[in-house]
Amino acid sequence: MKQFFITATDTDAGKTFVSCALIHALTQHNKVANDEVLKVAAYKPISAGCELINGQLINEDAKLLSDFANCDQTIAQINPIAFKEPIAPHIAAKKQNKKITISDINSYYQQVKSFNADVTLVEGAGGWRLPLGPVSTCSDNNSISNGKTNKPTYQFLSDFVKEANLEVILIVNMKLGCLNHALLTYETIKADGLKCIAWIANCASNEPMNNLSENITELENILPMPKIAQLDFINDVDEEGKTVSYFEKVNRAANKINLSIL
Numbered sequence: 001m002k003q004f005f006i007t008a009t010d011t012d013a014g015k016t017f018v019s020c021a022l023i024h025a026l027t028q029h030n031k032v033a034n035d036e037v038l039k040v041a042a043y044k045p046i047s048a049g050c051e052l053i054n055g056q057l058i059n060e061d062a063k064l065l066s067d068f069a070n071c072d073q074t075i076a077q078i079n080p081i082a083f084k085e086p087i088a089p090h091i092a093a094k095k096q097n098k099k100i101t102i103s104d105i106n107s108y109y110q111q112v113k114s115f116n117a118d119v120t121l122v123e124g125a126g127g128w129r130l131p132l133g134p135v136s137t138c139s140d141n142n143s144i145s146n147g148k149t150n151k152p153t154y155q156f157l158s159d160f161v162k163e164a165n166l167e168v169i170l171i172v173n174m175k176l177g178c179l180n181h182a183l184l185t186y187e188t189i190k191a192d193g194l195k196c197i198a199w200i201a202n203c204a205s206n207e208p209m210n211n212l213s214e215n216i217t218e219l220e221n222i223l224p225m226p227k228i229a230q231l232d233f234i235n236d237v238d239e240e241g242k243t244v245s246y247f248e249k250v251n252r253a254a255n256k257i258n259l260s261i262l
Contacts, residue, residue: 001117002262004197005166007124007189009181013173014204016044016061018231019123021253022169023068026119029259041117042069044079045105046125046132046157049086057082065123068250071115080108089125090133100132105160119262122166128185130157162192169228170199172219174209182219198261199223201230208233229257 006022008015023040047059062079069078081100083092093100112120124130134152161168168189172182182199189196201216209215220227234249 001113002119003122003164003166004119004262005122005124005161005164005168006171007128007161007168007185008171009127009173009178009185011126012204013171014202014231015123015171016064017204017250017253018171018200018202018229019121020064020068020250021229021231021257023065023121024250025254025257025259026262027068027070028254037070038119039071039115039117040069041071041073041112041115041120042066042078042123043109043112043120044123044125045108045160046081046089046100046130047079048083048089048092048125050082050084052084057084061123064246067247069121071117073112073115077108077111081105088131090131093133102132102155102160102163105157106163109160109164122161122164124157124161126157128158128188132156132159158188158192162194166194168194168196170196170223170225171202172199174201174203174212174215175205176209178209178215179218179222183222186223186225196225198225198228200228200257203231203233206233206235226258226261228259228261229253231256 006015006019023042026038026040042065044062044065047062050057050059058075059079059082062075066073066075066078083089085092090100132155135155170182170185172178186196201219216230231253234244234252236244238244
């Protein structure tokens, strides 16, 4: 079973869109024995910004993932930790007197792995170093040491990725600053002892980046892993005035992804 973690240079970089496109490409363009479709499971451990529907918090990104994954997962199985407010998850958890733990994330992940999918795609939240909150705090009596304030030890979603030893695919949000963001993210992934196997250039904004092709060339030269796709922004309405559905956008993007190294 192959396991990939999808991260990005920042939030709103199009992780869910790219994840859906990857799933669609894998299920539609790859075949296994006897020409059977690959089974692909999705896992988005944490989300914030959910709608309460019939007593259940539903995240739109998780719902989209469920539309493309083909292991008959429930929304809760895809996205077990969900918060209503669209804020940093660990802050949302603190406001509810809850904690997000690596142990819980890993436990939910083992349930996803029980589907025995050919490929499991794990989508992160925010960027690589998403905080999950402190794992320890310092007492007031020990708050000052050698003139410096002792700070709590934090855990991050990347700690789960390290524990699960997932291969990483980096989504680069093509905008001003992306060269720095991409290189810093890659270097941190490498420093964490993980393998970043590919990157995808994603134009997540309808305002095109100045000198886009030059910036992509620079990234191709700087980043050591291969670029497996360049995805353009797709408007909701095409040049003929026809509405372009989310499925059609995903399908177009899927056709541009090179799956050969995955």
